[in-house]
Amino acid sequence: MIRKILVWILTLLGIALGSETTYLLLKFLGVTHLFGYEITDFKRLLAIAISGIIGGIIFYLISPWIINRGSQSTHKVEKMLQKIPTNEIIIGSIGLIIGLVIANLISGPLKLLQISWLTSIVSAILYVLLGYLGISIATKKKDDLLNSFSFLKRVNIKDKDKTSKQEHKIQPKVLDTSVIIDGRIADIVKTGFVEGPLIIPAFVLEELRHIADSSDGLKRNRGRRGLDILNKIQNDMEIPVEIIEKDFEDVSEVDTKLLKVAQLLGGKVVTNDYNLNKVAEFQRVPVLNINELANAVKPVVLPGEEMTVLVIKDGKETGQGVAYLDDGTMIVVDGGRKFIGDTITVVVTSVLQTAAGRMIFAKPKSAVDKVS
16 A cells, blocks of 8 residues: 555656756757747647646656655665664654754855855755764763753752652662572562562573583583573562563673663662673763672671681691581681681681682681780
């Protein structure tokens, strides 16, 4: 149906072009005689009508080709636009509009020159040039523009807070592959400390599926564990879980895609990957690191405190013994080698906090009592 309508529109366009072309030629050339015969008004109208019919027939015959070419071009443009993020299209459109408005303002005074052909040429160049510059500058400065909008939004919220309270906005949490496989996210969600929808990008699910199908037994088990964790969160817990199909075909790294998704949704990345954590901080993307949370909730131990531990193995240095708390914190007991296999009371001497976790140094209480 649409093709038939387009065919008739193109046919009418051909009739209009054919008749208009003949009319302009007869008018500007000032032809009054042809082959010795005078061209009357009736003959002019007849020539215009015949030209219109010929133009309509030509456009009717070539309309399928025009429609096919137009359809192909439309599909190419649509496919190209799908690869461009929506915010870039919006910002580019705004830049184009601003460029065209500026071109229109500049073109106005040119009409005072009263040189129509020169005015038309200069105006056309201005529209093309400023339109292009508007799109180019807006897309290249999109981060600055978005930051400006964010600043204005924050200022607006602060002004509103003076008169009324604003509803707290819950940010979505984007899960990466490592934190899903780790499994502790399920326990954290169960406690209720994590709010907002959990976002699972489709490319993360695809990576989990590849790991679960790996020929390596260890990788296969890790991938299946990750899928089981996702099913547990989705089916057994009240927190909403959303799977988004958004992908960035021009980006190959999964970590980079995760950061782009978080920026697009205005959310936070949940991970236990140290490198991803650093890259996210550099790109100003909020991160929730499971390992940092685990270290934060470990009990605080101060020098001089006593605790009862089981010495289980040798330390790196001579005479040292090693014990562990229930949360996995390692305790290095100076002079504890002779107590391997025994449960003893130790006194904390110092605490060392590292990127890998917390390490406690202690001495047996009996040795401390002897010194004192």
